[in-house]
Amino acid sequence: MTDGHDHHHPRPASAVELRARALEALLAERGLVSGEAIDAVVELYERDIGPQNGAKVVARAWLDEAYRQRLLGDPGAAIAEFGFGGAEGDNMVVVANTPAIHNMIVCTLCSCYPWPLLGLPPIWYKSPPYRARAVSEPRAVLREFGLELGEEVEIRVWDSSAEVRYLVLPMRPPGTDGWDGDQLAAIVTRDCMIGTAVPVAQEPSAG
Amino acid sequence: MDGVHDMGGMHGFGPVVEPGGEFAYHESWEPRVFAINVLVGVERVGGGPGGRVVREEMEPARYLAASYYERWLYSAEQRLLRKGTIGPGEVEAMMRRLEAGEPVPVHHDPAMAERVLTELRTVHPADAPPPDARFARGQRVRVKRMHPAGHTRCPRYVRGAAGVIEAVRGADRLPDRAVYGEKVDPEPVYCVAFGSRELWGPSEEPAWTVALDLWESYLEPA
Numbered sequence: 473m474t475d476g477h478d479h480h481h482p483r484p485a486s487a488v489e490l491r492a493r494a495l496e497a498l499l500a501e502r503g504l505v506s507g508e509a510i511d512a513v514v515e516l517y518e519r520d521i522g523p524q525n526g527a528k529v530v531a532r533a534w535l536d537e538a539y540r541q542r543l544l545g546d547p548g549a550a551i552a553e554f555g556f557g558g559a560e561g562d563n564m565v566v567v568a569n570t571p572a573i574h575n576m577i578v579c580t581l582c583s584c585y586p587w588p589l590l591g592l593p594p595i596w597y598k599s600p601p602y603r604a605r606a607v608s609e610p611r612a613v614l615r616e617f618g619l620e621l622g623e624e625v626e627i628r629v630w631d632s633s634a635e636v637r638y639l640v641l642p643m644r645p646p647g648t649d650g651w652d653g654d655q656l657a658a659i660v661t662r663d664c665m666i667g668t669a670v671p672v673a674q675e676p677s678a679g
Numbered sequence: 680m681d682g683v684h685d686m687g688g689m690h691g692f693g694p695v696v697e698p699g700g701e702f703a704y705h706e707s708w709e710p711r712v713f714a715i716n717v718l719v720g721v722e723r724v725g726g727g728p729g730g731r732v733v734r735e736e737m738e739p740a741r742y743l744a745a746s747y748y749e750r751w752l753y754s755a756e757q758r759l760l761r762k763g764t765i766g767p768g769e770v771e772a773m774m775r776r777l778e779a780g781e782p783v784p785v786h787h788d789p790a791m792a793e794r795v796l797t798e799l800r801t802v803h804p805a806d807a808p809p810p811d812a813r814f815a816r817g818q819r820v821r822v823k824r825m826h827p828a829g830h831t832r833c834p835r836y837v838r839g840a841a842g843v844i845e846a847v848r849g850a851d852r853l854p855d856r857a858v859y860g861e862k863v864d865p866e867p868v869y870c871v872a873f874g875s876r877e878l879w880g881p882s883e884e885p886a887w888t889v890a891l892d893l894w895e896s897y898l899e900p901a
Contacts (some may be wrong), residue, residue, distance in 0.1 A: 483796060488708075488746070489706065489708045490753065490774050490777065490778070491752060491770060491774060492708040492711065492712050492748075492752050493708065493777060493783070494710075494770050494771075494774040494777055495715065495752065495755065495756060495759075495772040495773075496711060497773050497777060497784050498765060498769055498770060498773045499715065499724075499759075499786070500783075500784045500785050500786035501773075501784035501786070502765075502786075503786050503788075504722065504724050504764065504786075505718050505719075505722065505786065505791070506786045506787055506788035506789070506791045506792065506793065507713060507785055507786065507787065508787065508789045508792040509714070509718055509788065509791040509792040509794075509795050509893060510711050510714040510715065510718065511714075511792070511793035511798075512705045512793075512796050513710075513713070513714035513715075513717050513718070513795055513799070514711060514714050515711040515761070516799060517703075517710070517713075518710070520716060520826075524773070541758070542778050546804075548805050550804060556800055557800070557802035558799050558800040558801055559717075559798070559799045559800075561802075562802065562803045562805055563708045563806055563848070563849065564805075565745075565870075570727055572822040579689075580685065580686050580687035580834050581685055581686075581832065581834060582682060582684065582731055582838070583747070583834075586749070586757075591703065592703040592704075592710075592713070593703065594700060594701050594702060595699070595700045595702060595703070595704070595705075595747065595756045596695050596697070596700035596701065597742075598698065598747050599692075599695075599700070599747070600686055600689070600743070601693055601694060601695040601697055602695045603686040603687065604686040604687065604688060604689040604690070604692050605695065607688060607836065607878070607889050608687065608836075608878075609686045609787040609882070609884060610884070610887055611884045611885075611887075613695050615718060616695050616696040617696060617702070619693075623885050626704060626886075626887065626888065627884075627887040627888070628872075628887070628888045628889075628890060629688065629887065629888065629892070629893075630890050631834065631887045631889060631891045632757055632892075633833070633834060633892050633893065634832055634851065634868050634891075634892035634893070634894070635806060635833050635847070635849075635868070635892070636848055636870070636892050637862060638870075671852070675840040676843075678701075
């Protein structure tokens with residue numbers, strides 16, 4: 473695991489970082505990969521594509537029953553209504569939480585994840601502990617995230633082993649009556665759409 | 680391939696939630712390696728099976744010791760080497776040049792940025808529904824016992840287990856053969872739901888369900 477606490481302090485580059493820089497430099501020298509193209513991909517997932525996309529979809533589904541039905545019945549088309557789609561999002565399935573069922577997604581073989589809606593996955597999602605344990609002790613995993621579900625709730629774990637990418641449609645929490653789409657989207661975190669958290673009504677803080 | 684990448688159910692990896700784990704990456708070279716992997720594909724300068732398959736071929740101890748984007752760096756390099764786009768030792772030679780303080784080569788091509796963004800944003804049609812699915816929703820099936828030496832999307836932890844067809848997903852080529860360039864016809868892919876007892880035996884946790892998408896070739900009637 474790399475050190476995550478030194479963003480603002482110069483430090484010697486690790487061997488792997490040097491190697492990464494060298495590969496990029498080699499491809500540049502050959503005229504095969506441009507700096508602009510690398511920057512464009514990085515910025516796309518840092519700025520334009522991320523969980524804010526998925527949150528808009530969820531908020532709309534909470535506000536608009538007809539949209540919710542479209543989202544569950546033909547997810548690709550419903551998601552495309554927002555202009556979202558592309559790599560790692562062509563075969564979407566949306567799984568809805570209910571009082572009786574809680575869904576969570578994992579990729580035990582690698583790191584499959586719905587990029588157009590959630591961006592790039594967090595480190596824990598692609599690390600061995602989650603990939604190993606989500607399918608074999610889901611409640612213990614959820615407890616680490618601070619989520620305790622009643623014994624009566626059936627957990628359904630979706631292992632993204634093929635080309636389908638999953639999104640969890642969480643339940644709208646109580647205390648959100650009258651909220652508009654932006655207010656609702658603000659409480660739909662990435663983890664809520666992976667299924668390791670559930671939304672909680674919190675008044676969005678001013679500013 | 681029954682490698683260490685096939686992690687479902689393994690013990691001993693420790694906690695999921697650790698400080699800093701909520702970020703997609705920590706260091707600025709990591710998303711650049713991700714981007715290089717994407718570009719190796721889009722610009723067709725890499726060879727052999729895709730990055731995912733190459734990463735699975737890493738020697739197991741090395742796979743586990745490597746960080747996530749270190750594996751992606753490995754797969755990008757391997758694919759470039761397999762196509763002959765770069766030669767053995769060339770990355771190391773460039774490392775020595777950079778360490779010696781030589782100027783970093785740059786290449787400008789804004790049109791390439793447009794190409795890759797277009798590719799990443801392009802919506803391709805979902806897999807077509809299979810015309811001749813052998814199994815129907817609600818049917819019980821069993822995952823075949825097998826031990827494939829090459830790439831597979833059938834995780835170890837479901838092999839031999841019986842489950843129920845939850846949905847018929849679509850038609851797709853069997854990755855076990857298609858990733859190596861074999862011409863194979865699309866076959867049905869099914870979502871199969873397994874009870875936790877069937878997969879893991881008794882547990883302290885109340886029973887749960889694990890659902891996976893599996894190609895028809897992996898399945899037999901139960």
